[in-house]
Amino acid sequence: MGGGYVGNAGVFLIQTLFGIYILAVMLRFLFQLVRADFYNPLSQVLVKVTNPPLIPLRRIIPGFKGIDIASISLMLMLQVIELVLISFLKGYSFQPVGLVVLSATELLSLVINVFFFSILIQVIISWISPGSHNPVVSLVYSLNEPLMRPARRLIPPISGLDLSPLVVMVGLQLCTFLVIAPLRDLGSRLLT
Numbered sequence: 001m002g003g004g005y006v007g008n009a010g011v012f013l014i015q016t017l018f019g020i021y022i023l024a025v026m027l028r029f030l031f032q033l034v035r036a037d038f039y040n041p042l043s044q045v046l047v048k049v050t051n052p053p054l055i056p057l058r059r060i061i062p063g064f065k066g067i068d069i070a071s072i073s074l075m076l077m078l079q080v081i082e083l084v085l086i087s088f089l090k091g092y093s094f095q096p097v098g099l100v101v102l103s104a105t106e107l108l109s110l111v112i113n114v115f116f117f118s119i120l121i122q123v124i125i126s127w128i129s130p131g132s133h134n135p136v137v138s139l140v141y142s143l144n145e146p147l148m149r150p151a152r153r154l155i156p157p158i159s160g161l162d163l164s165p166l167v168v169m170v171g172l173q174l175c176t177f178l179v180i181a182p183l184r185d186l187g188s189r190l191l192t
Contacts, residue, residue: 010089018082022075025050026110029071036142040135050074079103098190105183112180116172118143123165144168 028046037043050071057070080103087094118140125137151164151171 007089011086014082014085014089018078021049022078022082022107022110023114025054025071025075025078026107026114029068029075030111030114030143031139032068032071034142034146036139037135040139042136042139075107076100076103079106092191094191098187101183101190102187105180105187108183109176109180112172112175115144115147116169119147119165119169119172 024046028043028050031038031043031046038047053074054070057074058068061070061073063069080099083099083103083106084094122137122140122144125132125140147168148164151167152162155163155167157163
């Protein structure tokens, strides 16, 4: 019975450590994609933290049309390693195809969560401290703008009230239900 507790602690530790690092690589990738301020202090922290594996990986895997394929590959590799370690700790067997599908699904889920929570943070900041100039706030706005701009065109502000965050957040949740959940089920079925 004690092994179960140790195993659960091990799973928690693996998920936490890998999750934090995958999130750092994901944020760096997304900030590059939206062309956020590279010299922002948070951007610089992400660059310093993620450079050790990315610099050698970029020598092997070049970018494609402005998309950092090395970052995507690193995230996918880390997610696969995380799932393999968790499978070993829990005593599960796995199939490589299912592992890749589940890993890609987890990364897509992380992208949706990053956008969902960054939009939520943006909304809260706009209520509490509108017009504030903080390095993190500018990154949040830069990150969300590619999703918010089309939503604002679809639903312009009504009497000064911007409903575009609500539209985008509902869309992100629908993606979770209609895309992520079926892919996760498929990956789980292929995994065993």
